[in-house]
Amino acid sequence: MDMSTATASEGRPLPWVAIGAIGAGLFGLGLAVGGYGAYVSVLIARGVSPDAAGFGMTLFLLGQFVAVVPADRLTRRASVERVAAVGLLVAGAGIALGAVVTLETTYASRLVLGLGQGTAFVAGMKYVGLRTSGADTATAQGMLGALFTLGLALGLAAGPVAVPAVGPGAPAAVAATIAVVGGVLTVRLSPTTGTGGTTLRSYLEPFTSASGLALGLGNMATFGFLMVASTWYAEVLTGSPLPGTAVLVGFALATVFGRGLGGWLSRAYGERATVAGTLLGLAVVLVGLAWAIDADSAGGIAAGLVLTGFGFGIPFGPLFSLAFSELADDPGVTLSGMLLVGNGGALAYPWLVGWLLAATASYAAGFAAMGVTVGAIWLLWMGAIGR
Secondary structure: OOOOOOOOOOOOOOOHHHHHHHHHHHHHHHHHHHOHHHHHHHHHHOOOOHHHHHHHHHHHHHHHHHHHHHHHHHHOOOOHHHHHHHHHHHHHHHHHHOOOOOHHHHHHHHHHHHHHHHHHHHHHHHHHHHOOOOHHHHHHHHHHHHHHHHHHHHHHHHHHHHHHHHOOHHHHHHHHHHHHHHHHHHHOOOOOOOOOOOOOHHHOHHHOOHHHHHHHHHHHHHHHHHHHHHHHHHHHHOOOOOOHHHHHHHHHHHHHHHHHHHHHHHHHHOHHHHHHHHHHHHHHHHHHHHHHHHHOOHHHHHHHHHHHHHHHHOOHHHHHHHHHHHOOOOHHHHHHHHHHHHHHHHOOHHHHHHHHHHHHOOOHHHHHHHHHHHHHHHHHHHHHHHO
């Protein structure tokens, strides 16, 4: 993706200060997103129904869904770094609100966090893109994505340990502080203006084709379902004979390493084949996880949870690389459209897993539904892109 401007050149070094500032904020957001599963467990222990507890992540995805297009349009009228900073500060406020664990404050916290993250992610990615060109753009944006994923992985693994040990307030305060510090550092970056205006219709036009829809739904199967995992995996392991912390660490490491592995597989086998193979594998693993839960197979559950980390992590980079090269010429339109389709498609699943848990007293049906969905996306991918 070429997002160069008159201020960027091929010989210009990577904007490390910008990567550090925006990346720090996204790391804090990742901590809060990954740690949500521990708060779901607190809510359920206090008598909240599973579907109501899971609905908090649905609101987070809704917040991102609502924010991405306005954020991209705002970057076309205002300094991009200020839009990113506002997003990080808003997200930090949402995280801090979640330190008080009631259903009402949790819902408000997740919605505000989603609004802030959608804004910060779009503007932050655009900022480093406008400061780089060629392969440096992919490198800089990949680092921002990796820092968010690293925070998510750490929050997912540490949340179920930290929240019972020190209470829900301290982890929220740490994540909020990191996000706010990132926002303060981001607002002090060198000003960068955005790209020209565009129509509202243009954001969805690339996704009216079968190939565009496959790319957007592929993002749902990776980022969207990773949010579902962040919501429910800690609760799946609550009361289990499995070493819960070790399994969550394994899943977190698989997700982080999967991002890097996706690039290597893309170079070796091509981006289309990498996404196709991983989607099929993820569908099989999710259905297998549902079977293991139904059969109460501890080994199968542990293996399934960890392997889904690779399934969520590997396709993410290749999906966006293909989207930037094959969809709209305007990178802001492509980025916003991918998030719109991905988040919009995943909206129901955090709630759905909880609702099916309440209806069946098992997580098997929820993960089976996810597996069938990923399988349908794989079929669409093979018909529209994979061949």
